[in-house]
Amino acid sequence: MVEYLFENLHIISGFSIGGSIVASAAIIRLCTFPLIIASSNNGAKLSALREVTEPIQARMRAASKKQDQMELQMCRQDMRKVYQSANIQLWKTFLPLVQIPIGFGFWRVTRNMADLPVPGMESGGFLWFENLIWPDPYFVLPLATGLLQHLAIRVSTPLNTIICTSHG
Numbered sequence: 285m286v287e288y289l290f291e292n293l294h295i296i297s298g299f300s301i302g303g304s305i306v307a308s309a310a311i312i313r314l315c316t317f318p319l320i321i322a323s324s325n326n327g328a329k330l331s332a333l334r335e336v337t338e339p340i341q342a343r344m345r346a347a348s349k350k351q352d353q354m355e356l357q358m359c360r361q362d363m364r365k366v367y368q369s370a371n372i373q374l375w376k377t378f379l380p381l382v383q384i385p386i387g388f389g390f391w392r393v394t395r396n397m398a399d400l401p402v403p404g405m406e407s408g409g410f411l412w413f414e415n416l417i418w419p420d421p422y423f424v425l426p427l428a429t430g431l432l433q434h435l436a437i438r439v440s441t442p443l444n445t446i447i448c449t450s451h452g
Contacts, residue, residue, distance in 0.1 A: 301408030319379040326376040
């Protein structure tokens with residue numbers, strides 16, 4: 285899928301290899317963005333219901349400790365009712381995991397392209413890394429990726445709080 289996207293974007297758009305890589309990453313991000321939003325909304329709803337679900341979870345732990353299967357089933361049913369009333373679907377929490385195989389495929393394709401090397405990789409880059417076969421000599425890209433991930437986590441925590449209070 286990723287290779288198909290790279291090739292067609294490079295051929296149809298006329299972008300350089302580097303431009304095709306960036307454009308492909310942006311397209312994949314745009315396609316997975318609704319999944320991330322759905323997961324974030326689900327997480328915000330779960331956080332908003334913490335006061336309701338914590339006592340049920342405490343009852344579940346006590347029932348599990350006593351091995352009281354009847355009480356355990358009742359707690360699960362109560363939890364299900366709470367989730368249904370808030371329109372929470374637990375499977376949505378895991379939607380961002382879809383990015384893992386896509387990201388790994390993206391990495392494998394670009395790595396294999398550099399290992400071959402694919403024509404145009406030597407001069408298809410831009411800025412300080414014109415040769416896409418060699419790693420970033422100044423480690424700017426790995427550092428920028430780490431910084432952006434850190435900022436995304438820092439920004440998303442207050443956003444989840446805002447979403448919780450608005451959906452609450």
